[in-house]
Amino acid sequence: MPKIPRLLVVQRISLSHDRLMSRSIAARFGPLLGYMAHNGMLEWEEIVEDEVTVGQLRRFDAVLFNKHSSNRATDVMRMANDLGLRTIYDMDDWIIDLPMYSVTDLNDDLLANITWLIRQASIATVSNETLQNKLRRIRASVVVIPNGFDHQSLPSAPSTWHESQPPKILFSNTDGIKLVQFRKEFFKVIVEFLERHPDVSLEFWGDGFPEMSRIPRLVSKGFMENSAYKAAIRDAGYMFSIVPLGGREDPEELFFNSCKSCIKYIDYGSLGIPGIYSRSPVYEEAVTDGKTGLLVNNAAEEWAGAMERLYQDQQLRNALRAAAHADTHERFGLAAPARTFLELITGESPA
Structure with missing residues (x-):
């Protein structure tokens, strides 16, 4: 019987919140590693x-870092x-050049550490092809491990x-x-919508x-561990979700935003929550407008119209819910990413 590989996940302080452990590691790798462990593909531990x-390192076959930047x-x-x-x-972000909206601050020494880590790692991985092409300027070998959803466990x-x-609307955001x-204008649209619909x-x-503080009936839910958060939003009965992301109206931030993954569509679609998404490249590639979600330009009239449309039309909400659920199950499962990641851990680089 072949040996089951052991993976160490190196945890770190959040880049955007110095009192929390990284949330992006859990969001990015929690589903994948949970799926792989459940299917007997690996064992993993977080330190x-x-x-x-x-001494601890000697117990493992591979070590995973995600957006680490420290001397340690x-x-x-x-x-x-x-x-x-x-x-x-x-x-899973282009953290080497952060946008102005980010609360994360990386100095030159930390940026130098990131570049060193990228170059010295046995393998570099990213969440999409945009990041892959960019990172290839630093090192030639970069493998895409797309984000997905563990439909078995949740x-x-x-x-x-x-x-x-x-009714309740879902909005989530970090950093x-x-x-x-x-x-x-976005927050003005939200306030006016809630004023129209008390x-x-x-x-x-x-x-x-x-x-x-200016948004009426905003309920702050805080944070939960990733799988608990997903279970909570699945069971909450949301009417729909809103997913704003800067698009072509923010040219200086467009590349950074384009390096993001469509993880909110993956999560919300998998959990049966219909959504309104900004027309940013990430969501234009993932969402079929009017079928698996609503795509809107970042303009007040388009956001207001889409929110009103979903509020009024239960048949449309149900259709988006069903289509996104089917689409995310078909395109964003974890079987293929798990096979690729296993090859990396065992030293067999994918073609």
Whole structure:
């Protein structure tokens, strides 16, 4: 019987919230590693970077880093490389050049660490082809591990879907509201919509933002562990979700935003939550307008019209819900990413 490989996930402090562990590691790799462990493909353990020792490293076959930038991360990678372990450095954002809306601040020393980690890792992985093409300027070999959803561990059957009364809208966001030119108008649209419909509340998950106090009936839900969060939003009975992301009206941020993955569509579609998405390249590639979601330009009239349309039309909500659920199950499962990742861990690079 072949040996099951063991993976160490190096945890770190969040880049955007210095009192929390990284949330992006859980969102990016929690579903994939959970799926792989459940199917007997690997065993994995998470240790905070400051606590990793040589003795601990000897228990593993491979070590995973995600957007690490600290001096300690470089020390851990050196130790792992010296032991002959496979080291994987992963990026799901272009953190080398952050947009103005980000609350993360990386100085030159940390940026130099990121570049060193990318180059010294056995393999570099990213979440999409846009990032892959960019990272190939730093190193030649970069493998795409797309984000996905573990539909086995967190099922969402159409028979369980419901809409709560009074109605609730879902909004989630971390590391700054990802709008520049449209930000003020976006929140004006939200406020006016809620003023027109006093029965509706807006449930917000994530990092606080200055405009929160001006939004009527905003309920701040804070944070949960990734799988618990997904279970909570699955069972909440949301009428629909709103997913703003800067588009072509923010040319200086457009490339950074284009490096993001469509993870909110993957999650919301998999959980039966219809959504309105900004016409940014990430969602234009993932969402079929009018079928699996609504795509809107970042303009007040388009956002207001889409929100009113979904509020008024239950048949449309149900159709979007069903189509997105089928689409995300077909395109964003974890079987293929798991096979690719296993090849990386065992040292067999995919073609």
